[in-house]
Amino acid sequence: MTTNNIRYLYHAETGIELIFCKNSTISYPLHNHVSVLTIGIILDGSVVLTTNKEARTYKQNETFTIFPYEPHSISAHDSYSMLTLCIDKNAVNNTDVITIQKHIGLLLMQALNMGKISHYQILQLLNCLDKTSDSSNWQLKIHPPYIHDLKRQLELYPECKLSVEEMAQNAFLSKYHFIRSFKAEVGLAPHQFQIQNRIRKAQRLIHETDTITEVALTTGFCDQSHFIKQFEKQVGLPPLTYKYSSGIIPQNTSIPSGTLVSFSDTKEI
Incomplete structure (x- = not known):
């Protein structure tokens, strides 16, 4: 089973x-x-x-x-x-x-x-x-400046409404050339990388917000259903299931060797 x-x-x-x-x-x-x-x-x-x-x-x-x-x-x-x-x-x-x-x-x-x-x-x-x-x-790999800057932006602010066409314009490249260049350097297509980082950000925010809808909108998704679908695709679990499956050992907390720390004893991320 x-x-x-x-x-x-x-x-x-x-x-x-x-x-x-x-x-x-x-x-x-x-x-x-x-x-x-x-x-x-x-x-x-x-x-x-x-x-x-x-x-x-x-x-x-x-x-x-x-x-x-x-x-x-x-x-x-x-x-x-x-x-x-x-x-x-x-x-x-x-x-x-x-x-x-x-x-x-x-x-x-x-x-x-x-x-x-x-x-x-x-x-x-x-x-x-x-x-x-x-x-x-x-x-870490050193990327060309136009790839590095955009990659960094998508890592820090993936929720920003930035289309592939706008990314290409900012890099002064055609859309086709930009997608090929980005994928060759980063390993994923720009939009795929953007969605992935939105979900990574959601994995942290889900412990700090009251509703799934709030997490979805904060991370750049237009509606809750699209967010849930993408979250489960990337993480393998629905958002709420993920939230209650996570534990954290806080900063400045010592873990004595041989001590049992169960997930129910840890704080949520």
């Missing part, structure tokens, strides 16, 4: 997030992670991860790495359980490496105590992280 049980645990101080998918059948369309390094391990079942037009099947106890801005999709042909560790590069830049490593280790211990991961799987994840840390792919 598939349940699509997904839980999120976010550490505010370091920008590190653990995502647990249990008995999930959710597939994710082509997207990328802005300034985020993702390391994952398959706990049960298998998924097909496609990056750079290359598809590979990952099975139980196998790890994978997805670098910042790397376009990818995940396909599920049957139910799977997976744990992913998401590390925000911008947050990492403001925190020393030893602190980051400590918090990653403690978060993984929480996963162990919750019975979501084994000692062996923790070692697999840490080995994958160690191999990844020195990779040049972890460094």
Whole structure:
């Protein structure tokens, strides 16, 4: 029986997030992670991860790495359980490496105590992280100025009403040339990147606003139904289900090693 049980645990101080998918059948369309390094391990079942037009099947106890801005999709042909560790590069830049490593280790211990991961799987994840840390792919790509400025705008203010035609005009390019150039640099078409970042912003705002309609309008969607459809497509869960599946470890909160922290004991993001 598939349940699509997904839980999120976010550490505010370091920008590190653990995502647990249990008995999930959710597939994710082509997207990328802005300034985020993702390391994952398959706990049960298998998924097909496609990056750079290359598809590979990952099975139980196998790890994978997805670098910042790397376009990818995940396909599920049957139910799977997976744990992913998401590390925000911008947050990492403001925190020393030893602190980051400590918090990653403690978060993984929480996963162990919750019975979501084994000692062996923790070692697999840490080995994958160690191999990844020195990779040049972890460094953010330098884009041409007209792409960099627009990309930054779409990351910070995705709710702004800006059509692809207007983007192309601002870059002094034809619409066709602009779309090709943007996709070649960023990995996604401009409108796709814009929608993706609207949903990412909504994932934070959903914990701060009273209604789904307010979140939809604040993030640039014309109506609630369109927002819900796009949210579920990108995240794999309806907005309210996502809201109640998320927990946060606040800043300046220590996590004693070996202590169980359940999602019901954490604050919402």
